[in-house]
Amino acid sequence: MPSVTNAFARAMAQAAGMTLRDDGALIVEGTVAQRLSQPANGRIPDTDYFELLDWIRRRHEDEVALVGAYARQIRVDDIGVLGLAIKTAPTLRASLERIERYWRVVTDTAVYCLDAGANPALLTFEARTEHHPVLEFRNEGALAGLAHNMRRFVRGDLVLDHVSFRHPCRCDPARYAALFGCPVFFEADRNAIALNPAMLNLPNCLGDAAVSDFLTGHLEREIGSLQADVSVRAALLRRITPALSDGVPQAADIARDMGMSERTLYRRLAAEGLTFRDVLTEAQSSLAKDLLRDSDNSIAEIAFLTGFSEQSTFSRAFKRWFGQAPAQFRHKVPMR
Known part of the structure; x- marks a missing residue:
């Protein structure tokens, strides 16, 4: 069954002013409001994750503000070895290459694809799961969280060319532009972050090729041990x-x-x-x-x-x- 790292669920709960306990209980104002499956190896079923997102967003009066709060809450440190490998990669390009190759260690519901040869360069986010009404909201949170974290770990002034989503805009487009710090286009042909190819050469604040290579060795072993869905x-x-x-x-x-x-x-x-x-x-x-x-x-x-x-x-x-x-x-x- 497809699954998602519990770190994403916990960050969304915190962004909404809630607490997701280790036993899967969602605490709202001191009471258990929802109960998810208890995480196994730090991951929860995708169905639990999507239902949680849907439940939270339906009770939040401002989805754009919730996406922004999630982007500020989630950190690459929250995703374990992959997060460390991303931060210690020598350049932004190397970080994005690690995201593209190893994203499966945190979820198999989506993949990132880097096209560094395009102009602008594109990091596309592609779903690998059955349809769910909350996927548009999930996609906005995923790209907002990544864009926010890129600005955290890159040294220098990272400028995004634009961000695009396949779904229609559900709010004032100017609010999304303010959130991402760049133009945001809807009803596009891909969910993606676009940036000038020169941005890929920006160094990372904690860039250390030796450390990053050590961590990617661990990731290679981890991804090799993941069981493919037999169905x-x-x-x-x-x-x-x-x-x-x-x-x-x-x-x-x-x-x-x-x-x-x-x-x-x-x-x-x-x-x-x-x-x-x-x-x-x-x-x-x-x-x-x-x-x-x-x-x-x-x-x-x-x-x-x-x-x-x-x-x-x-x-x-x-x-x-x-x-x-x-x-x-x-x-x-x-x-x-």
Whole structure:
């Protein structure tokens, strides 16, 4: 099951003026308001983490302020050896390379991808989990926290070119620009931090190549010991769902992303009694239900976000899946 370091959950609770205890109890004004699974090896299930974020943000009157409070609360020191390796890397480029390679030691729900050759250089944040209504808020917090910490550990004046998000803006864009200290664009083609390539050469305040290399050796061993999800279905869902807004992904592309041939993917799915079409349908139908229940998107927009080029085709598929039209489903099921 995908999981997240408990440090992220604890920081969000603290940002909202709450306390998350080691036993998973969320304390609000002296009483237990929620109870999460007790962390195992410092991590909690992604479902617990997302439900916690959703519960907190729904009770907070100002989401942008909450994102900012989280950015100030979370520190690279909170993520153990990876945080130390990031801080002691000699340059910002080396720090971002460590984030890209070793992020899996803190969560397998998302990855960072660095394109240092682009102009501006891009650090893209990509989901690797099934859809959840709180992912837009999670993505804002992730990039805000990273941007804030980059300014902490880099020596010199770090200037961001811009920040972008795939989702629509839910507030005054100027507030996001003030939060990130740069222009922020919404409804873009990626969630990313963009910066002038020259910024990548800025030295880190605590840069020490020998120490950082020692720590990355530890990270190599740790990442090598992580057990891959034995369920091909789960791994496929984590890749297909976030890709649907760009159209239905091809099995060959997904297999390549998973490090196997298309034939091997089919064989492993068959061993679980599934086909690629089965998992694709599960991803589309699950995402469609979530968006109809939890978003204000029109049915035409939801059709596009679930990989359909026409609303009529989506509506027929939805009725085949659930026995009712999308509009009927939305009318009967209240938003969470």
